[in-house]
Amino acid sequence: xxxxTLSCPTPAIARDHVSLGHGSGGKLSAELMRDLFxxxxxxxxxxxxxxxxxxQFGKSRxxxxxxxxxVKPLFFPGxxxxxxxxxxxxxxxxxxxxxxLFLSVAFIIEEGFPMYALxxxxxxxxxxxxxxxxQIVTGDTKVVDKGSGDGVFINTTGLGVVAExxxxxxxxxxxxxxxxxxxxxxxxxxxxxxEREGLEFESPVESxxxxxxxxxxxxxxxxxxxxxxxxxxxxxxxxxLNEIAAQSGVGILIEEQALPIRDEVRGAxxxxxxxxxxxxxxxxxxxxxxxxxxxxxxxxxxxxxxxxEARRIGTVTESDAGWVRMRTPLGTTRIVDMLAGDxxxxxx
Amino acid sequence: xxxxxxGKLLETQVIxxxxxxxxxxxxxxRSVFLDFVPEAQVGDYVLVHVGFAISRIDEQEAQRTxxxxxxxxMLETAEASLDADEAYADSPGGSDAVHR
Amino acid sequence: xxxxxEYRDPxxxxxxxxxxxxxxxxxxxxxxxxxxxxxxxxxYGIDExxxxxxxxxxxxxxxVCVTPIEVVDKAVEIxxxxxxxxxxxxxxxxxxxxxxxxxxxKANGGDVRIAYSPMEAVKIAQKNPARQVVFFGIGFExxxxxxxMAVYKARSLGLTNFSELVSHVLVPPAIRLxxxxxxxxxxxxxxPGHVCTVMGFWEYKAxxxxxxxxxxxxxxxxxxxxxxxxxLVAQLEEGRAEVENQYARSVSYQGNEPAQRVVEQVFEVxxxxxxxxxxxxxxxxxxRPEFAAYDAEKIFGVGEMExxxxxxxxxxxxxxxLKKPVDCPAFATRCTPENPLGAPMVxxxxxxxxxxxxxxxxxxxxxIA
Numbered sequence: 001x002x003x004x005t006l007s008c009p010t011p012a013i014a015r016d017h018v019s020l021g022h023g024s025g026g027k028l029s030a031e032l033m034r035d036l037f038x039x040x041x042x043x044x045x046x047x048x049x050x051x052x053x054x055x056q057f058g059k060s061r062x063x064x065x066x067x068x069x070x071v072k073p074l075f076f077p078g079x080x081x082x083x084x085x086x087x088x089x090x091x092x093x094x095x096x097x098x099x100x101l102f103l104s105v106a107f108i109i110e111e112g113f114p115m116y117a118l119x120x121x122x123x124x125x126x127x128x129x130x131x132x133x134x135q136i137v138t139g140d141t142k143v144v145d146k147g148s149g150d151g152v153f154i155n156t157t158g159l160g161v162v163a164e165x166x167x168x169x170x171x172x173x174x175x176x177x178x179x180x181x182x183x184x185x186x187x188x189x190x191x192x193x194x195e196r197e198g199l200e201f202e203s204p205v206e207s208x209x210x211x212x213x214x215x216x217x218x219x220x221x222x223x224x225x226x227x228x229x230x231x232x233x234x235x236x237x238x239x240x241l242n243e244i245a246a247q248s249g250v251g252i253l254i255e256e257q258a259l260p261i262r263d264e265v266r267g268a269x270x271x272x273x274x275x276x277x278x279x280x281x282x283x284x285x286x287x288x289x290x291x292x293x294x295x296x297x298x299x300x301x302x303x304x305x306x307x308x309e310a311r312r313i314g315t316v317t318e319s320d321a322g323w324v325r326m327r328t329p330l331g332t333t334r335i336v337d338m339l340a341g342d343x344x345x346x347x348x
Numbered sequence: 349x350x351x352x353x354x355g356k357l358l359e360t361q362v363i364x365x366x367x368x369x370x371x372x373x374x375x376x377x378r379s380v381f382l383d384f385v386p387e388a389q390v391g392d393y394v395l396v397h398v399g400f401a402i403s404r405i406d407e408q409e410a411q412r413t414x415x416x417x418x419x420x421x422m423l424e425t426a427e428a429s430l431d432a433d434e435a436y437a438d439s440p441g442g443s444d445a446v447h448r
Numbered sequence: 449x450x451x452x453x454e455y456r457d458p459x460x461x462x463x464x465x466x467x468x469x470x471x472x473x474x475x476x477x478x479x480x481x482x483x484x485x486x487x488x489x490x491x492y493g494i495d496e497x498x499x500x501x502x503x504x505x506x507x508x509x510x511x512v513c514v515t516p517i518e519v520v521d522k523a524v525e526i527x528x529x530x531x532x533x534x535x536x537x538x539x540x541x542x543x544x545x546x547x548x549x550x551x552x553x554k555a556n557g558g559d560v561r562i563a564y565s566p567m568e569a570v571k572i573a574q575k576n577p578a579r580q581v582v583f584f585g586i587g588f589e590x591x592x593x594x595x596x597m598a599v600y601k602a603r604s605l606g607l608t609n610f611s612e613l614v615s616h617v618l619v620p621p622a623i624r625l626x627x628x629x630x631x632x633x634x635x636x637x638x639x640p641g642h643v644c645t646v647m648g649f650w651e652y653k654a655x656x657x658x659x660x661x662x663x664x665x666x667x668x669x670x671x672x673x674x675x676x677x678x679x680l681v682a683q684l685e686e687g688r689a690e691v692e693n694q695y696a697r698s699v700s701y702q703g704n705e706p707a708q709r710v711v712e713q714v715f716e717v718x719x720x721x722x723x724x725x726x727x728x729x730x731x732x733x734x735x736r737p738e739f740a741a742y743d744a745e746k747i748f749g750v751g752e753m754e755x756x757x758x759x760x761x762x763x764x765x766x767x768x769x770l771k772k773p774v775d776c777p778a779f780a781t782r783c784t785p786e787n788p789l790g791a792p793m794v795x796x797x798x799x800x801x802x803x804x805x806x807x808x809x810x811x812x813x814x815x816i817a
Contacts, residue, residue, distance in 0.1 A: 019555055197564070205376075263449075267374030270449060271396075272564065273351045329458050330670060332493025334806040344538035345564060347351055347398050347591065348483055348512055350484055350590035350642035352668075354451035366601075374449035381567060384593055384707040393451060395645060395698050398537070399565025400594045402707060403645045403698045405451060410697035414454060417671065420467070421460040 023070075025235030025280075026339040030243075049247060050170050051230065052096040054162055061162040063098030065089060069154040074121065076195045078188075078206030079282075081154055082125030087211045087282060089158040090132050091231045094213040095285065097168045097220060098160030100132060106140040108153040121152060132211045134158075160213075165224060172227035173248035175318035178294035180287045182215065182301060183208070183309040185237055186265040189279035194268065205264050210283030215306045222300035225290035232286055235339065236278040240286050241324045242338040252324045253333070254314030272345040277326075277336055279343070288316060352397035354405055355380075357390055371396055451697070455669030464674035465497045471681050475501040477633045478680055479626075481619060482640035483510035483802075484668050490802040492670045498677060505633070505772070506802075508622050508725065509640050511587045512539045516721040518755040519586075519615045520545035526582050526613060526748050527553045527560050533576060535569035536584035538562045546755045566598035566612075573602065573610035582744045585612040590642040592616050592733060593707035596714035599735065599742045613744040614735055617720055619643050620651045621731035627659045636680040638666040638673065641695035646711075648703025653691040660689040667695040714739055773800040 021028040038046065045053045052065035069085045079087075085105065093100040105125065109118065129136055187208040194205060212231065219226060228248075230240040237259075245252050261269075261276050269276050283306060289297055294312055301307030314326075324336040355371035360382065362368070367382045371394060380394070385401045388394050394401035454460075480486060486506045489495055495504050508514055524545050527534035534550070541550045541562065554560040559579075563569055566583050573581035585595040595612060602610040619640060626632055639652050644665045652663045662683035666676030676694040683690060693699055711733070720732020735743045745751040773779050779800065 017552070017555060019551065262375070264375035267372075267376040267449060270452065271353050271355075271373045271376065271378065328492050329456055330461050330492050330494070330497065331458065332496050334491060334493055337806075344541060344562065346539045347537045347564070347587070348510065348539050350482065350588065350640065352590070352642045352645070354449070356450070365604075374452075381565075381594075381597070383597060383710070384704050386706060395642075397590055397642060398594045399567055400597065402590065402593065402642070403704060406697050410451065413696060417460045417463070417675070420463040421457065 020342060023234075024339070024342040025233065025239050026278075026342075029235070030338070048169055048171065049243070050096060050168075050228075051092040052098065052158075052160075054096050054098070061164075063093045063096040063160040063162050064157070065092040065096075066155070066157045067092060069156070070150060071192065072150055073192070073195050074117070074151055076207055077191050077204050079209040080121055080124050081152060082121040082123070083128040084207075084209050084282060085154045085156050086125055086128035086132060086134070087209045088233065089156040090134060090211040090213055091282075091285075093158045093160035094211070094216040095168070095229045095231055096160075096162060097166035097216065097226075097229070098162045098213075099217070100134050100158055100160040100211075100213050102137045102159045103129060103134050104138045104140075104157045105136050106142070106155040108142050108144060108155070110148065110151055111143055111146045113151050118152070125154075128211070132213065163220070166220060168226060168228045170228050170230065170244050170247040171249075173244050173250050173252075173288045173316045174227065175250055175316055176291055177227060177288045177316040178291045178312050179241070179252060179254060179314040179316065180289060180294060180298060180301070180310060181237070181260065181313045182212075182285045182287075182307045183283075184260045184262050184265065185232070185281055185284065186261060186269065186276040186279040188233075188282040189236070190265045190268045192280075193272075205262070205268070208281060208283035210306055212283065212285050212306060215285070215301065215304045218300055218304050218307075219287065219297060222297050223289070223293040225293045226297070227288040227290070229285050229287045232281050232284060234280050236276070236280060237286065238275075238277040238324065238336050239338055241336065244286075244288060245322055245324050248316075249321050251317035251320035251322070252314060253317050253320075254324070254326050254336070256326050256328050258311060258313040260309045260311060273347070274343055274345060278339050291315075350397060352395045352402060354393050354395050357382075357388055357392050357394055357401075359390055360388075369394070369401065371401070452669060455667065455671040457671060460671050461497075461674055464671065464678055468502065468674070468678050468681055469499050471678070471685055472499045472501050473685060475503065476635050476681060476684050477503045477505060478636045478638065478677065479505045479507045479634040480638040480666070480673065481507035481509040481623065482638075482643070482668075483513070484642070485509070485638060485640065485666060485673060486802050488668055488670060488673055490806040493806075494670060494673060494677075498674075502677065502681065504677075507626075507637075508722065509588070509619065509643075511591070511617055512543060514617055514722040514724065515540070515543065515586055515615050516723045516755075517545055518721075518753050519613070520549065521547075521755050522745065522748075522750040522753050523550060523584055523613055524548050524553055525750055525753070526744060527558045528556075529580075529748070531580050533559045533561060533572055533579050533581045534584070535561050535563045535566075535572060535581060537564075537586065540584055540586060566595050567601070570598050570602050570605070570607070570610060573607050574605065577609060579609065580747075581610050582748075583610070583612045585614040585616065588617055588619055588640070588643050589647045589711075590640075590645070592711045592715060593646060593704070596710045599714050599739055600710055602742060603739070608741070611742045611744040611747050612735065614715070614733065615720075616715065616733035617722060618717070618731050618733065620655060621728050622722065622725070623655060624658075625725075625728055627655070627661065634661070636662045636684055637664070638676045638680065639663050639691075641665055641667045641672070641699060644693075644695065644699045644703065646704050646707050648701050649691055649693060649699060650701055650703075653701075656689055656691045662689045663691050665691070665693045665695050665699050667698070773802075776800070 022032050052063045074081045090100045191205045191207040232240040301310035325333045355373040358370045360369045369382045371380045381400045388404045393405040395403045569583035664676045664679045715733040716736050718734045721727045
């Protein structure tokens with residue numbers, strides 16, 4: 001019989017390098033923001049840590065945002081890096097209740113990138129912008145050495161105008177508020193994964209990449225009692241809800257059985273051991289609203305093509321502040337934690 | 349350990365001496381190696397782990413034990429329905445939720 | 449999804465919970481061996497539904513957690529070589545070695561790729577004849593047939609650029625070690641359903657005969673685990689010690705013979721070090737000498753690497769079910785998934801990670817000494 005030796009694996013790994021986890025929208029990203037960027041760039045607007053900055057210019061409130069797109073593969077079912085860039089930026093503005101107006105687009109292109117592919121991306125970007133009613137008013141192009149990029153990276157900034165009386169912030173959630181989700185989760189992340197890994201679907205899963213400003217406008221027309229909105233992109237629904245819980249100092253309790261998810265996405269997640277709460281979405285939003293208007297709002301959302309599967313998925317609570325919990329089908333609750341880095345498929 | 353997922357065998361093929369199957373998991377199809385389940389036929393359910401089917405689900409066995417469980421479940425629900433409704437009046441999960 | 453949804457049915461789960469409550473008259477300590485089972489228990493809060501007299505302790509069934517630190521170091525060493533494409537299951541990517549991990553190797557420019565199946569690595573080898581493709585073959589008996597088959601097929605294809613870094617472990621020797629330990633508190637075991645799908649459960653019958661503890665082969669969904677717990681409790685309350693099979697829809701007594709055959713052809717049993725526990729004789733698998741051409745340890749000359757294990761975390765005791773993750777002073781403070789001190793916190797199936805992910809908020813109210 002062997003001696004049972006007390007031993008432990010490893011000392012903690014020092015944080016002296018940036019890792020992929022720092023860009024995945026989870027805990028490491030939040031840490032980087034909190035420990036590196038915020039202390040240097042300190043100002044009240046930044047500290048609100050919303051997806052967009054709402055700035056006062058005389059009588060108008062302007063929403064201002066920036067985003068970078070590094071998706072691989074560049075082309076995937078339901079979109080490409082070009083359309084994604086427009087939708088993602090428009091959505092960041094829309095989450096602040098802004099009407100998106102102007103975009104800037106900066107390309108960082110790897111030397112040797114095929115011109116026809118660039119044309120495809122630019123065409124797609126242009127079409128998406130036109131469909132959203134936004135103009136690309138300025139831009140930039142840089143080319144880097146072969147091997148220094150991933151084909152193409154796109155950075156954008158977006159400008160929009162927030163109507164009077166609209167004030168949305170991740171710190172606005174109150175105990176008792178309803179948590180509303182606009183539709184099925186996990187489509188984008190699974191579509192990307194399927195494209196990368198060659199998964200086959202009976203009815204192919206497409207990215208849900210879409211501009212949400214129209215849906216938001218419908219929502220604001222139905223009620224102004226919306227505290228905040230977030231689009232659950234990288235890091236999934238979990239990241240967004242955790243951010244809101246942290247910013248507002250509240251708890252959030254969601255119902256597992258209320259989460260809408262397509263069969264194919266569910267099948268893919270089961271197969272790969274992925275939790276759909278952490279999978280990226282690019283055409284969905286979460287809204288925290290006054291419970292009195294929840295039903296009315298869901299009804300209004302369902303009239304919009306991008307909100308057909310909208311429903312209430314949970315409630316903001318006073319207890320367990322800072323935590324997101326989920327009630328399982330068995331009636332027990334467990335926490336929905338923020339992931340440290342990217343969710344990796346597992347065999348165990 | 350051992351994430352293995354049950355799926356339905358839709359078709360079998362032989363490609364370069366490999367017996368492969370197309371298995372469906374709730375709407376997604378994946379190519380799976382069938383080396384370890386020579387007895388599996390189209391229409392069977394197999395358990396898949398890291399791209400290989402490791403067993404053929406015994407449907408009769410599953411049916412038999414499941415019916416037993418269902419019967420227990422129905423009996424329980426009938427007996428407990430009165431308390432459950434009361435205890436879970438304001439729970440969104442309703443009387444379906446499992447309680448201690 | 450069929451054969452999944454039915455086994456998550458709340459009504460049936462409730463019925464089983466009630467039956468467990470009705471049966472229990474004394475305290476019992478049970479162990480679920482497999483990390484996947486721990487994951488389900490935590491995720492569905494099953495430990496909160498069953499009577500408090502039934503204590504569930506979590507076993508060493510996490511192959512990621514028990515992969516020895518020197519094996520991770522070997523993987524890092526091989527993956528860092530410029531001519532190598534290193535292919536691994538996602539689970540292993542973040543496990544800390546002595547100085548680094550595969551994720552960092554990837555960050556530093558190493559060609560490290562994630563695969564869902566070892567056959568993907570074989571395909572990569574076919575497509576990249578000028579590179580050396582190494583597959584990280586870890587796992588319990590469940591994964592051994594696939595890992596063995598990859599080597600077998602690589603040989604049939606005449607590939608000269610494919611090899612495996614093998615670190616397989618076997619469950620029964622670990623259970624035997626646990627049962628022989630004077631500190632053992634476990635009175636009944638839930639055997640790992642997918643390991644048994646491959647191996648059958650005749651080995652667990654042998655353990656029952658030797659140690660007179662009840663063992664029930666259990667599945668992975670909430671209803672499976674509750675049924676297995678009920679069966680164990682019934683045995684214990686009645687003073688029986690037998691092997692029973694809850695997961696009969698997938699597990700048979702003799703197991704999967706074609707799968708066992710390829711494992712026997714390609715691998716042989718050997719002594720194996722378990723991270724956090726130590727060496728357990730005849731508890732692992734390695735490639736047979738006739739497959740030396742596919743053995744990455746031999747090809748890359750990393751066979752003799754040793755690593756010191758700094759003492760700090762209590763993963764040894766957690767893996768043996770002697771302590772719970774929340775008993776560890778470093779749990780959720782110095783040891784977190786971002787900053788893991790031990791493998792059970794890194795692996796998605798590790799007990800510490802499961803507790804951290806699903807239960808942490810409760811422990812924040814408890815004072816950890």
